[in-house]
Structures are given as structure tokens and as C-alpha cells.
Amino acid sequence: MRIKMATTLNRSCNQYLIHLAQDNLDFRLPEIKALLALRGKPFHPRTNFTEKSPFWCLDGLCEEDVRGIMARSVCAKSAFELWGHGQTHSELKTSLLNYPLENMLPFMHKDSTYKINVYTFNKTLEFADRIKRIDALDYLPFEGAVSLKSPEHIFCLLEDYGTDPNNIPEHPNYIYFGRWIADGQRELIRSHSVKNRHFIGNTSMDAGLSFIMANHAKVKENDLVFDPFVGTGSLLVACSQFGAYVCGTDIDFNTIHGKGRSSRKSQKWRGPDENIRANLRQYGTEKMYVDVMVSDASKPVWREAALFDAIITDPPYGIRESTRRTGSHKDISKPHDGIYVDSHVPVSQAYHLSDIFTDLLHSSALHLVMGGRLVYWLPVYRPEYCEEMVPLHPCLRVISNCEQTLSSHTARRLITMEKIKEPEELDSLAHMEDLHLSPYQGHNAFREKYFSGLNKRCGKEEDRPHVNGQ
Numbered sequence: 001m002r003i004k005m006a007t008t009l010n011r012s013c014n015q016y017l018i019h020l021a022q023d024n025l026d027f028r029l030p031e032i033k034a035l036l037a038l039r040g041k042p043f044h045p046r047t048n049f050t051e052k053s054p055f056w057c058l059d060g061l062c063e064e065d066v067r068g069i070m071a072r073s074v075c076a077k078s079a080f081e082l083w084g085h086g087q088t089h090s091e092l093k094t095s096l097l098n099y100p101l102e103n104m105l106p107f108m109h110k111d112s113t114y115k116i117n118v119y120t121f122n123k124t125l126e127f128a129d130r131i132k133r134i135d136a137l138d139y140l141p142f143e144g145a146v147s148l149k150s151p152e153h154i155f156c157l158l159e160d161y162g163t164d165p166n167n168i169p170e171h172p173n174y175i176y177f178g179r180w181i182a183d184g185q186r187e188l189i190r191s192h193s194v195k196n197r198h199f200i201g202n203t204s205m206d207a208g209l210s211f212i213m214a215n216h217a218k219v220k221e222n223d224l225v226f227d228p229f230v231g232t233g234s235l236l237v238a239c240s241q242f243g244a245y246v247c248g249t250d251i252d253f254n255t256i257h258g259k260g261r262s263s264r265k266s267q268k269w270r271g272p273d274e275n276i277r278a279n280l281r282q283y284g285t286e287k288m289y290v291d292v293m294v295s296d297a298s299k300p301v302w303r304e305a306a307l308f309d310a311i312i313t314d315p316p317y318g319i320r321e322s323t324r325r326t327g328s329h330k331d332i333s334k335p336h337d338g339i340y341v342d343s344h345v346p347v348s349q350a351y352h353l354s355d356i357f358t359d360l361l362h363s364s365a366l367h368l369v370m371g372g373r374l375v376y377w378l379p380v381y382r383p384e385y386c387e388e389m390v391p392l393h394p395c396l397r398v399i400s401n402c403e404q405t406l407s408s409h410t411a412r413r414l415i416t417m418e419k420i421k422e423p424e425e426l427d428s429l430a431h432m433e434d435l436h437l438s439p440y441q442g443h444n445a446f447r448e449k450y451f452s453g454l455n456k457r458c459g460k461e462e463d464r465p466h467v468n469g470q
């Protein structure tokens, strides 16, 4: 038993092959890098690394690292301990025969069972051709018995025919052979699909993207994660699945309390218990639910302290939901004691896009722990987009910026930032308010202009639903 543990867990200095899904291409590298960073490991690809390829070879890892990554990744399909590779089958053979025999033998001895799979990317092979490929590996010293149903060890021959479906070469561009280690978490995309979610809204975040966001945020067990625009809590569902405690705020009373009109065609009103807590219960993570509350993200509600390990959110763009905040165009004077009478109903006004992001970055700088991550979506108008328009903050470093194209002209970008320093004394909101200064000018003149254009494109003011009051 001890020998088996040693051979399966401590096999370091090997090369590992990761097979990635060919969707959400932009999100894959930041996901794998974040998952490696969670384990304190750097990203060491092989020299001819191609980001858009479905196959990546990584160095400097041990099998435990690879299992750790695969236990979280929704971008990766499977991982293998790489035994050999080459541009042709004869190069593969040379490479395999050079692989240290002592690394192979623990998985090939006569008491073991095994099977070999053949996987082809961008080409379908006939069954007979697959068998030929397996037979051609007869130079490998397998001594165990083949078991197709429950093998102890699974091996895979992977052939890469490139990424162009209109130009499939006759012979593969590259071939790999390795021992299967683990599959990724693609199954979460199906099991957590919003189609079967208890409580949903018009803007519920897709399950796959929610898990990718949680991974970019490096969410881990016992973290406290906050979503300031929580909606139906899709991001909380994903974070709780990875063992984090979750909380959120939303300006919409009905959303927070699971009341009002249903987003399902077949149903007029939301039923009893259609709320975020019930969503977590559906996936067995209710114990990670802290709470959600009705609150306006433009107003500071938290004590000034580093409270959250991660802030992950999908702010309103005003396309399918309102970008409102409490307050009025008519200046409502605050009572002298700062407390509103019980009967006070906040009215709402437009929440300008540039203010949403300035407020989000500022409050993240205040409330994230050092090293904590902010992950959020930024809407962009593609013809005008350039990197300079991404809001910056001196306490937050941009880690990644990935595009999800929505149409020829529109996209949203998933921005990941990491807190690198505490806001200076003068930066604190209290001081700024005393001095009548804006908290942090996260937008230069260029960004201001860009956001005001984007705000106009997001629909007319009067089209947007009002949340509170007038």
C-alpha cells in the first residue's frame, strides 16, 4: 500500500499533458495559472507552448498538483502523465522508448489491469483505425491484463489534427501518449445549469462562467466571498461549491426576498422559497450561506476593514436590468443626526457606468484582504475598446483581462485584479468625504468619455425600470 501511494502521489519532475476544452479560450490560461497559484506553483509550459492549442504540456509539477488543478478546473477536460510525444508515430516511439522504465513499470506489472484509449482532436477515426493505433504500441512492456470495464490504469494516445475544421490534415500535427491522471470539472457545467436552477432571473450567470470566475478569484475553502450585485446568486452558488462562505447585496428588494414576477415563461410569480439560500440548498452547500441584504452598492455599508477574501460580481449594464442607485436628482437632505425616519423610502436615480466601476474598485481596495481578488465583468463596445479604458486603482493590480464576445460590436471582459496594498490614510472614504473629494479617480478623461458613450448605447434612461420610489 505504502509503495503504491509513493508511486502515485510523489512522482515529481514529470511532464504533464493537459487537454483543454476548445470553448472560452481566453479564460483558460488565467484559470490554470490561478489554480497553480493557489498551490503556490508557477506556470511552466514547454518551450513551444501555444495558448490556443487544446493540449498544453506543463513542467515543474507533481501528480498531487495536477490532481488539485483538475479538482477545480472547468476549462480543462483531462490530465495525463506524459510518457512520450512527437510529430510522427515513429518520433513518438523513440520518445516512449526513452521514457525511464522505472517510471513505467509500476503501472505495467503482470498483476495490474489496464486499457488504452485513442483520442483524436479535429478528426474522427474509424474503429478499425483506433485498434491499429493500439496494436502499433506493442513495443511498450505491458504485462498486465486488459480490462475495458474497470482497469486500474488508463492510458491514452492523443492525436492533434489542428484547430481548423476546414483544413484537417491527413496525418496528425502532433501525437502524445500518457497515463491518465484525472478529469476536470466540466460536469459542473451540466449539473449546475441555470436551466434546472431553483431560483433564476433574467441575468443569472451561466454555470460554466460562474465557476471560471470563482477560479480566477482563487476562491478556496473557508474564504469569505462577497458579491455586491448578487442578483439570483449564481456566483455565490459557484463559490460555495468550492468551500467558501458567501454573502451578497442587491438593490432589488424582490430579488433579495425571492418575490415578484418569475423569469420562467411557464410561471407568472415566483413561488415560495425561490431565493438564493434555496439555490445553495439545491446543490448541498446551504451551510456556506452567510446572508444577503438589500443594499445600494454606491453607498458604503461595511465597516472600514479588510473583510473579504474575494469579491466577485457581474455589475448591471442597464441592458437587461436597471443601473440604479438610491438617491434623487432633487437633493434629499439628510437629517442632522444622519438617520432617516422609519417611513423613509429611498428614491432612485441613474447609476452611471463609470461610477459603478469606480465605486467597485474603491470598495474592493478597502474591503479585500491583502492578496484578495476582485473579479468582475466590464461591458465593452468592441470597435472602441482598448486596454486604456479598463479602470485602474493604485491598490489593485490587473491579473487578467479576457474577452467574451457577445456580438460583432459588443463584448464583456472578465477583469481580475489583486489587492497589492492598503489604501493610504488619505484615501479612506471618511477623509475624502470630509474634504469633499471624490474617493479615487479611477477614470481618466478618456475612460469618462468612453463610459458615457457606452451608457447611452445601453438604452434610454426612461426605458430602464425604477427600483425604488419614483
Ligand SMILES: C[S@@+](CC[C@H](N)C(=O)[O-])C[C@H]1O[C@@H](n2cnc3c(N)ncnc32)[C@H](O)[C@@H]1O
Residues within 6 Å of the ligand: 201, 203, 204, 205, 228, 229, 230, 231, 232, 233, 234, 235, 249, 250, 251, 252, 255, 295, 296, 297, 298, 313, 314, 315, 316, 317, 321, 322, 323, 324, 325, 326, 351
Ligand atoms: C447582472 S445582474 C447580476 C446577476 C447575478 N450575477 C445573477 O447571477 O443573478 C446585476 C444586479 O445588480 C443589481 N443592481 C443594480 N443597481 C444596483 C445598485 N446600485 N446596488 C446594488 N445592486 C444593484 C440588479 O438588481 C441586478 O440584480
